[in-house]
Amino acid sequence: MTDKVFRKLVAEGIPGIIPAPKPYDPDVNHAPRRKDILSVVEKKLALRNALRYFPVDHHEVLAPEFAKELADYGRIYMYRYRPDYKIYARNIDAYPHRSKEAAAIMMMLSNNLDEAVAQHPHELITYGGNGAVFQNWAQYRITMKYLAEMTHQMTLVLYSGHPLGLFPSGPAAPRVVVTNGMVVPNYSSPDDYERMNALGVSQYGQMTAGSFMYIGPQGIVHGTTITLLNAGRLKSGREEADLGGMVYVTSGLGGMSGAQSRATEIAGGICLVAEVNPKVVKIRHEQGWVSEVFTDLDKMLLRTEEARKKKEAVSLAYQGNIVDLWEKLAAEDIEIELGSDQTSLHNPYGGGYYPAGLSFEDAGTMMVKEPDAFRLRVADSLKRQVKAINTLTERGMYFWDYGNAFLLEAGRAGADVFRQEGTYRYPSYVEDIMGPFFFDYGFGPFRWVCTSSLPEDLQTTDEIATRVLESMAHNSPPQIRSQLLDNLKWIREAGQNNLVVGSQARILYADAEGRVKIARAFNDALREKKVSGPIVLGRDHHDVSGTDSPYRETSNIYDGSSFTADMAVQNVIGDSFRGATWVSLHNGGGVGWGEVINGGFGMVLDGSLETEKKLENMLFWDVNNGIARRSWARNEASMFTIDREMDRFPDLRVTMPSLADDEIIDKAINGIK
16 A cells, blocks of 8 residues: 555545445454443443444444444444554654644554554554553544644544544644543442443553553563562572573563563573463464463473573463463472563453463353353462462562552452451562662653654664763762663663564663653754654653552552552643643553553654753653652652752752651650540
């Protein structure tokens, strides 16, 4: 298809003539059938809601088709309106546009729906089982049309994928403002989500799915790599950044969990990972993100011991259930150093967790036709999984919750995950690693995308970022030196690790100073024509300031505020008037709908001096908002970091905590009669 034809189809929006039906492609990884939760009256409402995107004279044809989709899949995806063109991150100039910023956004959301990137591309799900870009294909088509028509005097508003419209604004305003799943708090239960999503009025945007900032599994590989390196340090007591000879056991090869196998190899270790979906195993093996595949656990464990003796960096996938793997390891005399879990337990009954004893297909049928029985199977499976994990931790394995609601759902299932005093027996990775070593010092998942889609541009940006980090590491305080050195190792080896899937993107963990310096250097390179097209900056919502999540990102905040969401909301508001090209605010992400509020941004660099001012202002706020909050919570590293920032910027004035003496507190409370 030529660029001219592509541009015409994008600009068309909803076609005037009903397109031919699209055949169901069995080779594509499809979303599981969703819960049948709507009453007859609500099903009529869902159908009426879907038809409002189309001319009245199309309704007679579309109504029975959409009603069948709702009956068959639990959602109305409007498969017929899936475009004929291939969706992927094209060169920015391939998109029809009046605003370069709008074209960059089209490229970014296209990457989220690329069949090589997205988990369930035909259902518009990027990752996590239900992390949606849009709810249906009509929303996609209208959004792309609006972006093609947008000027610098307009802002597009998206309500949970629904393009509300283009509104007059101005050049300094964001081009797009996104909200996903923002419901009245009392109506944020899992069943509320299922109902609202089936009605077509809300969606689960996960984090980078609904904010158009997903960059494939690379986006989580780096965070996973540094988590594993530091877990290895905690386990071994060594300072070396290497997992040589260590075994890491986990689950999942999906959009996010698929990073674990590759990250373990990069860290020098041995990964044993279970995945129940044969299609996902096949994709990850073909992509080179997993080294070897096994269906026989005995053979897999023999290979594990061989790799351990050689200190070989390798990932071994078991095509089967994670519970079977854990129980086999518990029954055998095999040393396991590290363990976690990345099943999508934020969605345990809708395809996020497959219980032991059922085939992948049978589990998919049971979760829809026998939901109560399925819930019991999930609970039993979680109990068995935890029992095996407990056995291995008693032998010395270091286990952590990976922020996927594993401990939360295991506890709800009645598994043995609590200490006598009622706290979890295992830490989250944020409590032990990511929080104290990274977030509290301002380090988080900064990322960029080259909109030219040229590998040579990405290589140039890698070299620029390397030079910036080398300069910073030379004069860094000892508290952050290891973080900088780990990131230098990452960025120097990123090209040879072949991490790109989809857009030409890169990620590294940087603090406020690093992000601003790297972004400024990119902007200079654009002005000097060293990079051939605009660069999009962004980050994962899983960051210093971006997410309020008491079981993950804010789990190492102990002043009682971990259940509040002021930080994430303030962050998005602050980014929006400091120069972000687009912003997003979500309910849900990682640990589940109703369990977290998170937000993100995208910023397009074009080489201009105006953009330089924006990036300095916005990136500084985007990190230091969270540092100030963490400092107020009395996190020692954050108090150090915000003090350092106030020294660098005299106009920054942050309220600092006074530290009360425990003896005074005890005396005051105990003295009350």
